[in-house]
Amino acid sequence: MSVNVRLLGIAVFFNLLGRGAFMASSALYFTKFAGVTPGQLGLGLAIAGAAGLVSGVPFGHLADRRGQRDVAAALLILSSLAGVFFLMVDGFVQFTAVAVVFTFIERGAYAARQAVLATLTAGEDATLARAQIRTIGNMGVAIGSGIAGLAIWVGTEAAYMGVIGFNAASYLICGLTLFALPRIPVVPVKPGVARLPVLRDRRYTAATLVNMIMVIHFAMLDIGFPLWIVHHTDAPNWMAAALILFNTVGCVLFQVSASRRIGTLESARRAWRLAGFLFLGTCVLTGLTGGTSAVGAAVLLLVAAGLHLYGEIIQSAAGWVISFDLAPPEQNGQYQGLFTTGFAFSQMVAPFVISTLVIENGTVGWICLGATFALAGLAMTPVLRIADGAPSATPHQKETARS
Structure with a gap:
């Protein structure tokens, strides 16, 4: 390090x-x-x-x-x-x-x-x-x-x-x-360059929108699981806290090792697609717990949380590669600003999506949410394929997209 x-x-x-x-x-x-x-x-x-x-x-x-x-x-x-x-x-x-x-x-x-x-x-x-x-x-x-x-x-x-x-x-x-870090030099603005080019960058905006949908999955952990466990399953209520602890410990233990395999746009695309299907599995298993015994619900929830944990780890790593590699180095600030704005918007609407659209519609709601994640996982592929040939991509970005 x-x-x-x-x-x-x-x-x-x-x-x-x-x-x-x-x-x-x-x-x-x-x-x-x-x-x-x-x-x-x-x-x-x-x-x-x-x-x-x-x-x-x-x-x-x-x-x-x-x-x-x-x-x-x-x-x-x-x-x-x-x-x-x-x-x-x-x-x-x-x-x-x-x-x-x-x-x-x-x-x-x-x-x-x-x-x-x-x-x-x-x-x-x-x-x-x-x-x-x-x-x-x-x-x-x-x-x-x-x-x-x-x-x-x-x-x-x-x-x-x-x-x-x-x-x-x-x-x-x-x-x-x-302030203990090295001072980062200011990159001078090139003549003729728009003031906020990120707002005109369609590929980066598309990646931001896809990410905005995908990161709704974070609300499953602290909103979806607790509400569903307490109101729709026979699993013990303490399972909600246990799953959050399981996720936190899992991220600490496995984030670094899982991220070693995700360093290019191509590997990020594959990881992103897999994460979408892992979240689909999480949602389907969670939706099935409503009609099972306390033990059965607890087992299904633990497996669902495991799928969610791995999906979160690889989605986070893929998101870093996508958000950073598609951004021109001299405009990192405004590009990361747009990407984090998409994340903030997602976290603002996610509680409503989970608590109202998903929980109130039961198993069907969970399956629909899972299908949305799977589609978001697939949608990043055409975005990155476009990026491969985008004129504004740096040589390094183009090379990693092809690798």
Whole structure:
């Protein structure tokens, strides 16, 4: 592991350590101590999510023009400052205002950080480096969730506020750590080049849209499985937490080894297609648990979670190759901004898709969702075939697409 990858891993670890704790406990804090009802919480988060959709590309473009490392670090420090204001929330209006500002800055910081990752790992085994960083990040999320569990167990307002302060500090540590990385030179704008060429890049937009559909699978783990287990199966309710733990541990153990085989656009295309069918299998098996015994449902759910785990690992690795290799090196910021915007939109609509369109339609809903994943897995092939002959592809990109 190179020095740059190690520093990026440290930055991501601390960031997701705080973020994991915040995500696992913040809903309880806001609804118990900050005067926000559950319905208002959902609405406020939806509004904040919409604000975050419009920040990725412009902040990514700013990173390209002003220095990716410096812009990413500055935005992370600003995210830390915005996160502190969650401690002052009292009611829906204040919560929504703070959430909008925080999410707007945080999504821009994420796009800029992804650009830093793409640039500083370009000269080595990039997929392996990103897998190592994701593994370290998953460890941070797992430990952060444990910290949140302690706060929930204590149950006092001070304990919850400590988690919120800890989250703000995690963004500050992440931002300051980035300053230890080499400064990334600004690439001058070529005469005649459009201001935001990513918005005119059809192949990259198509890849973003396909990814946007595929990453709905993340919501199966923390929304789909729990709701389905509790309301539609005889499996013990603790299975929901067990499957999340199974996934987290599996990603930590196997992400790096599985990603070693996915380093070119061709291998990414194959992995993406396989992931689509693995998610199809996950959905079919999950849908079949509704009419089985408690033991049968538990066994089917464990197998489904195994398929989902492997699908998630290879889909994530393939997504890194696709999002980074199709982006011109001098415009990493705005390109990663668009790709992460697609991911953010997916995560905004995924709870509705899973909880309403899938769960309420039972087995049929699961099968339809699985078929959608399979189609998304197949759809990336023509996108990458187009990329193979695209004029804007670099020689390296064209060569890896043919290999």
